[in-house]
Amino acid sequence: MSQTTRPVAFTAPHYAASQVGQNILQHGGTAIEAMVAAAASISVVYPHMNSMGGDGFWLISEPGKAPIAIDASGYACKKADLSYYSGQSAIPSRGPKAALTMAGAVAGWQKALDISKTWQSPLPLSELLAPAIGQAEWGIEVTQSLQDASDKTFDDLSTIPHFEQFLIKGKRLQKGKILKLPAIAKTLNKLAENGLQDFYQGEIAQALADDLHAAGSPITLEDLNAYEAKLVTPLSVDTSVATLYNLPAPTQGIASLLILALFDKVQHLATTEAEFVHLLVECTKQAFIKRNQFVGDASRLSVDLQSLLSAESIVTMLADINVDTALPWPHEAKPGDTIWMGACDSEGRMVSYIQSIYWEFGSGVVSPQTGIVWNNRGTSFSLTPDSLQALAPGMKPFHTLNPAFAELKDGSRLSYGTMGGEGQPQTQAALFARYIYQQKSLPESIRQGRWLLGRTWGDESHNLKIEQDLADTIQAELTAKGHDIALVDSCNELMGHAGAVVKRADGTVTAATDPRSDGNAFAAHVLD
DSSP states (O other): OOOOEEEEEEEESBHHHHHHHHHHHHTTOOHHHHHHHHHHHHHHHSTTTOOTBSEEEEEEEOTTSOOEEEEEOOOBOTTOSGGGGTTOSSOOSSSGGGOOBOOOHHHHHHHHHHHHHTTSOOOOHHHHHHHHHHHHHHOEEOOHHHHHHHHHHHHHHTTSTTGGGGSBTTBOOOTTOEEOOHHHHHHHHHHHHHOTTHHHHSHHHHHHHHHHHHHTOSOOHHHHHHOOOEEEOOEEEEOSSEEEEEOOTTBSHHHHHHHHHHHHHHGGGOOSHHHHHHHHHHHHHHHHHHHHHHOSOGGGOSSOGGGGGSHHHHHHHHTTOOSSOOOOOOOOOOOOEEEEEEEEOTTSOEEEEEEEEESTTTTOOBOTTTOOBBOOGGGGSBSSTTSTTBOOTTOOOOBOOOOEEEEETTSOEEEEEEOOTTHHHHHHHHHHHHHHTSOOOHHHHHHSOOEEESOOTTOOOOOEEEEHHHHHHHHHHHHHTTOOEEEEOSSOGGGOOEEEEEEOTTSOEEEEEOTTTBOEEEEEEEEO
């Protein structure tokens, strides 16, 4: 009697986290369980990009049902108001006063696992967290990405108390060296024993509150006790090729959807690769104008973001896109360091997930009892009272984070995303457009040269940065259209760590990861 199998797939920007997720899938776990295991793992193996002290956003899709979303981002704590920062022109980017928003990632894990329990009998939490515990105890190998982050942040962060856990003998991390994180292992063990709610209402919560207070952060135990992740309705838009989904405010999901909705209307005008890139860039500009005008905490929205995706709104924006000429572009860009991961389980349930602490190592504030480094997402707030991003207790800052999902007209379903702050919508658009409109393979759509419009951290220019291998073929034509171009090395981490998982209508599954990352993508079959 022959045995039948069903495909599963997982992708992550670090090979160890990807292996953890795939192992859970191959042992019968759901896409959500695999994602939680990988999320714990990647908080250990990629500590510069994300942490349990950061935020998360989920898009979850069951076959035949509308996708659902989880907002596990943090709001400003009760003490964080304008008077708290009196005398300062901006919120500090590092240190205890940068640690002002709640960490929602772990609450998001729990909210997602609650959904998973409605699908099938759950795996023990201890089984999901065991790989991450082992990685933290035995140590992780420093990658080039982690070394680069250590080099970049050493002067700013090395003197912050307790940050030495991310150093080796007080020195910068070096590729190939082993970094052990015993305090994080202890915290994960406690979560496995007591449940994820311990992060907000148990021993871990008390330890975090004590350590954050000692460091000088305004976050209190009361803030931790009150936090909850929320189920939210995704934004969506129909195009000629797919129904696209992304997260609502306070994320820039609206920008990602607008770029592709606009490009769907003009992509037929591109007769060269340069015109293809030019039109995507011009669509990006229109999307970012709307994003900057409207997106902030959901309570402050002056328009229904879904209305920006209406046919009438799209037509209005299209009038400002010229196939021959680049729109001048002064724009304040948003930095960010993040991870994106995607999964598909044996039942065809899919997850698009993103987890972040904002800048490399976030605020740099480390809780010595737990090993958790806290995010600095609150630096996105403004201290100007009438600003859309004005700081106030309970408000959420603008988020660059936005996991993406698409239901294609041919019956395929695509989970995709990237890290990269300002570049996230741009890389999503490049990946999707190459895969769908240019009919390139998923790995090739991710591998090919990319671009980034706008200023990056430490750079005051607002130009169009293009990887050298792509620029070799399109630079002259783009310059003639009026683009201000700067060249960067090929296969550059500046362009993000993209990934994707597609489940086709015929049941086959493909996963791909970015050569700019340390990741891996797995697609395999499990027995029925």
